[in-house]
Amino acid sequence: MHRRAVAILGRDADAWDAVQEVFERMINSGSQFRGDAHPMTYIYRVTTNVCLNLLRARRLREPSTLDTGTADHGAAEASQFLVVLSKHLSERELHIATLYFIDELTQDEIADVLKLSRKTIGRELNEVRERALALAEPPGKKVSHG
Amino acid sequence: MAEHLSKLVLDELAAGLATDAAALAHSRDCFQCRDRLAQFVEARNQARRDAPFEQVFAKLKTSHAAVESLPSAPKWRRRTFVFAPALAAAVALLIYIALPHPKADVTRLKGGASVRVLRAPDGTAVSSARPGEKVVLAVTSADQTFALVMAVEASGDINLVWPLGSPESARVAPGPEARLTPGFQVTPGSMALHAFLSKEPLKVETMRAQLEREVAEARRAGMSPLQAKAAPLVGVGRAMATLEVKPGS
Known part of the structure; x- marks a missing residue:
């Protein structure tokens, strides 16, 4: 959870805020968590949601700040990439972009995490890729696992 | 399993949540994935050693102890506190879920x-x-x-x-x-x-x-x-x- 939060947010302090928030949500919706067939997909979903909210809040709070206070340059770059994308993508597209570019998940895995059909993920991912390519080169090249 | 393990699967393995026999076998047999898994495990251990970990843990305990003590807390909310001690342990990112196998003793x-x-x-x-x-x-x-x-x-x-x-x-x-x-x-x-x-x-x-x-x-x-x-x-x-x-x- 902390590893992913750092990857998305690019800052260790913000990542710990995210970890705190994710656990709060897990406590307050324990039944959903326990009912999930794959708890890690639930954790991914909630962590992504929390981190993207924090990222949006940071963008509003610090509109001109780049990657200051960041220990990991790669994470900072990824975080900035998401900030740029967030201005152009819908909420769902941004989730898909995060899971695809940052976490390098397969389409099946993204479908599992977001509880959407593979077909939907495939369609929206094409649009996300096109927009991402138009905006900037992704910080992490997608590693294809077949 | 020809392809390498994804980060999601590696996270599951590192947390002890992986159930897929092929993934478990691959994590043992593929040296690349074994190395990556070791990195994920080390990242988890490092996070637990970091100072903010204790602060997060303390905040969770404090905030939920406070809510738990409220007599008028709605039932659904009170129920969640059955899991509060467990979640304290979950802060350590150690989550183990039973996986019943119907035919095994x-x-x-x-x-x-x-x-x-x-x-x-x-x-x-x-x-x-x-x-x-x-x-x-x-x-x-x-x-x-x-x-x-x-x-x-x-x-x-x-x-x-x-x-x-x-x-x-x-x-x-x-x-x-x-x-x-x-x-x-x-x-x-x-x-x-x-x-x-x-x-x-x-x-x-x-x-x-x-x-x-x-x-x-x-x-x-x-x-x-x-x-x-x-x-x-x-x-x-x-x-x-x-x-x-x-x-x-």
């Missing part, structure tokens, strides 16, 4: 934990015994350090098996498999043995209440209490073994 936990019944004299694993035989339980607890075992009988009665007479779970000996000594003498009537493994001691009565709910659920589904399914509990590893007790000769 031993249910393994994700992460490789399990409970077995051993015949006391020779240590042979058994799934059946006769009244009067002496058996001892053995748990594989990964890095969980406390164990509690309760027996559910066909009648639905729930009895503490280990540690006898204790109000909470007890520390188990370190090692790949811990024997829960002393053992016990088998009495008439088959039983389902439910093991609860955790980083922190668990209250016997809390786990008994959990089992009572599961027994009630099994009955509603038209099943025997022996077939009650072990529900996943956050921060608590669970394993189940059925001991069939045959009539004495």
Whole structure:
């Protein structure tokens, strides 16, 4: 959870805020968590949601700040990439972009995490890729696992 | 499995949540994925060593203790605090969920934990015994350090098996498999043995209440209490073994 939060947010302090928030949500919706067939997909979903909210809040709070206070340059770059994308993508597209570019998940895995059909993920991912390519080169090249 | 493991699967493996046999085998056989898994595990361990970890842990304990004490808290919210101690352990990112296997007499936990019944004299694993035989339980607890075992009988009665007479779970000996000594003498009537493994001691009565709910659920589904399914509990590893007790000769 902390590893992913750092990857998305690019800052260790913000990542710990995210970890705190994710656990709060897990406590307050324990039944959903326990009912999930794959708890890690639930954790991914909630962590992504929390981190993207924090990222949006940071963008509003610090509109001109780049990657200051960041220990990991790669994470900072990824975080900035998401900030740029967030201005152009819908909420769902941004989730898909995060899971695809940052976490390098397969389409099946993204479908599992977001509880959407593979077909939907495939369609929206094409649009996300096109927009991402138009905006900037992704910080992490997608590693294809077949 | 030809392709390498994704980060999602590596996270599952690092957390002891992976269930896919092919992924588990791949993580052992592929040196690249083994290395990446080691990095994920190290990242988890490092996070637990970081100072903010303790702060997050403390904040969670404080905020939820405060809400728990409110008498007017709505029921659904109060219920969540049953999981608060478990979630404290979950802050350590150690989440083990039981994975019942319908045909096996031993249910393994994700992460490789399990409970077995051993015949006391020779240590042979058994799934059946006769009244009067002496058996001892053995748990594989990964890095969980406390164990509690309760027996559910066909009648639905729930009895503490280990540690006898204790109000909470007890520390188990370190090692790949811990024997829960002393053992016990088998009495008439088959039983389902439910093991609860955790980083922190668990209250016997809390786990008994959990089992009572599961027994009630099994009955509603038209099943025997022996077939009650072990529900996943956050921060608590669970394993189940059925001991069939045959009539004495």
